[in-house]
Amino acid sequence: MSTITRALRRRLVALVAVAGVGVLAGCSGVTYAETQLPASAAPKPTSSTPAAPAPTCSNATQSYDPLPSLPSRGDITDASMRRIIDKGFITVGVSADTYLFGARNAFTGGIEGFDIDMARAVAKAIFGDSSKVQLRVITADDRKPLLKNREIDMVARNMSMTCDRWNDIGFSAEYYRSGQKVLVSKALPGAKDLTLADLKGKRVCAPTGTTSLAKLQQVKGPVVVTAGTHTGCLVLLQQGKADAITGDDTVLAGLAAQDPNTVVTSAKAITVEPYGLGVNKSDVYLARYLNRVIADLEADGEWKAIYNRWLAAPLGPAPAPPTPVYGR
The missing domain is CATH 3.40.190.10 (Periplasmic binding protein-like II)
Structure with missing residues (x-):
């Protein structure tokens, strides 16, 4: 490389260095926000940290604790019950062809039976009037979807309580046991x-x-x-x-x-079928209210009166009511 070429190269390097200093100086008034470090992520569970067990259903008859006593309508603040109260009646899904439990009377045209009396007892507890109930005739297949869609408030249709059904809807305490x-x-x-x-x-x-x-x-x-x-x-x-x-x-x-x-047939029943009043899964307060109603019916003898009215003739005098299981 010639002496002249080396001299030119040294001058170019010097100029670049000076220009770089000028650029930095021109930017001296610019400020930058401090870069935030990412928050520490929560430690992931390891094989030594067991996951919370999934809820299980060991007893399908276990329902919610009943209310201590039946409140007045004005004292009820639960949204689902307020909707029932505000419309002036409770809508109940029932059978119209299950003789003795829910069947249409050919002479009067009305629907009557054990389940219907239970529905009317709930209406009387809420409104002080057993006629404040809208009976909607449904099939067994309708029960869950209509509750889930809130097209009805309650089901009183000889509905067996099962753990599988608890996944989709809620139940009152057991009010009748069949097989x-x-x-x-x-x-x-x-x-x-x-x-x-x-x-x-x-x-x-x-x-x-x-x-x-x-x-x-x-x-x-x-x-x-x-x-x-x-x-x-x-x-x-x-x-x-x-x-x-x-x-x-x-x-x-x-x-x-x-x-x-x-x-x-006189053969022994092959299953135990506990009946519960069905409700929407989120209506825990309504279930607790129903459990208070059922407990009061059993305590004052009205449950036995309803049983004897409909079932004593074919099945004999009323047995003791089912023992409720609470604590869900």
Whole structure:
């Protein structure tokens, strides 16, 4: 490299250095916000830190603690109950074809039965008037979706309390205990003593959306037939399209009372069916209110009066009411 070239190179380096100093000097008035360090992230659980256990349902009859006493309407602030109070009546999903529990009276046109009296008792507790209830006829399959969508406030329709149903809706305390049995045509040999297991190859009907159907589907042998209601099953039996019906003993007793050619077998119930009043899952206060109503009905003898009014004839005098389980 020549002497001249080296001299020029030294001058260029010097000029760049001076220019760099000028740029820094020109920016001396600019300030910068302090860069914030990211917050310390919470430590992730390790294999040595067990996750919180998922809630379990060990007893489907366990409901919420009842209110200490029934409050006056003006003292109730719960939003769901205020909606009921403000509209002036409670809307209850019921059956219209479950004889003795919820069935239409052919002479009066009204719906009556054990469940209907329970619904009217709730209306009386809230409004002081048992007529302040709107009875909406629904099928067993309607019960959960109508509660979840708030198209009804409560279900009083011989609804069994199950852990699976608790995932979608809430329940009052148990207000009646039934069990799944079988109703058959008297024409079947040994009809009175038949069990589901004895009905191999026979057509057995149960309504859709019921625990009775779920249990029937677990039994090997019978041919499963379905209908929308127990009355629909009875029609199929009368038409020769079914040989038997399975369901809660109370429901079957009502069917047998309507058709003297059928009989509820004396075989032991294959399930325990605890009935609860259904509510929307978030309506805990309403469930607690209902539990107070039920407890008061049992304490003052009204529960037994309702039972004897509807069920004493086919099932005998009223037993002790179911023992409530609280603490959910």
